[in-house]
Ligand SMILES: Nc1ncnc2c1ncn2[C@@H]1O[C@H](COP(=O)(O)OP(=O)(O)O)[C@@H](O)[C@H]1O
């Protein structure tokens with residue numbers, strides 16, 4: 001048997017889908033390191049489960065891996081899908097001499113300032129940026145890029161604590177509020193305008209073997225700035241068109257410049273009003289926001305297995321053939337508190353129910369989500385991009401989440 005360590009602080013359904021695919025690979029004995037143990041049937045996915053107090057602590061994870069190693073032998077791989085554990089996983093691999101992404105590569109995909117420096121040095125288009133530690137850093141960068149400007153933590157995620165500032169006054173107040181200092185700089189970026197989307201790949205041996213492109217409707221930042229907007233993500237039916245050539249070109253180069261060998265990548269791109277493309281950021285993990293699931297639906301394949309094959313076997317079972325347009329509408333509404341109900345479902349279902357592949361409705365009583373992914377979602381699939389886009393439009397016009 002091949003011991004494979006799967007690190008997952010929390011047993012979320014979206015994470016366990018990857019674990020199921022890993023457990024099904026030939027000869028794999030899947031060993032879990034978790035903060036909260038999976039229950040019921042999900043526990044059976046793993047030959048063993050070690051619980052740690054802090055699932056983000058490299059030291060605690062290392063003790064757990066060491067214990068598993070003594071019991072089951074040298075792990076063949078140490079894997080996990082969450083953004084916030086990628087550097088720790090790489091450190092564990094280095095410590096135990098296990099193949100896979102190394103710490104420097106993992107950090108380049110995680111630290112947005114280092115990432116942008118490296119991409120820009122290779123001639124790839126990224127927003128101008130600076131690490132702001134003092135008021136004078138802020139003044140200098142302000143003179144360079146003007147307003148609006150974007151501020152964010154250097155290794156944030158989910159657009160948490162990412163926002164736009166429109167004036168010097170906003171800027172100084174924000175860096176004060178974010179506690180910018182020499183030890184904890186704030187990342188400032190030139191404001192990119194235009195359309196945003198993702199470019200996602202499965203990469204083996206340093207070569208992207210297959211990819212997917214999505215549109216964000218609208219950008220996550222606009223969704224967070226406007227509480228009435230319900231976010232959608234759309235995978236067009238065809239991505240072999242000239243409009244996507246530049247996205248694919250910079251996306252493939254970005255992976256090679258940052259040096260990923262085996263795994264999924266998730267890049268965000270902007271197309272500016274003048275048509276030029278810029279890279280927003282890139283991660284070396286499968287995409288969230290149901291994009292992994294949607295890639296499976298668009299190409300009629302098991303995307304979780306594709307991930308497991310890449311990170312555990314270094315293999316790709318392709319090529320992929322895109323056969324459908326797929327989109328996801330993320331449900332939310334105005335107001336605060338807990339979900340009290342969802343209206344418009346019957347009307348939406350009558351209009352576009354035939355396109356619905358998956359629906360996870362907001363759970364009554366659940367606290368309102370602070371994420372652009374909202375409190376529930378509906379995934380649609382159609383023969384053309386237009387039909388999928390119209391179905392998403394109908395859903396977000398009709399379905400509303402209520403809170404009390
Ligand atoms: N330089 C920028 N210009 C315009 N919008 C930006 C910029 N940086 C980030 N954003 C917006 O904020 C969102 C979150 O920022 P991002 O860098 O992707 O961090 P996260 O890791 O939180 O996803 C992006 O999806 C985009 O909509």
Ligand SMILES: [Mg+2]
Pocket residue numbers: 158159268281
């Ligand atoms: Mg992002």
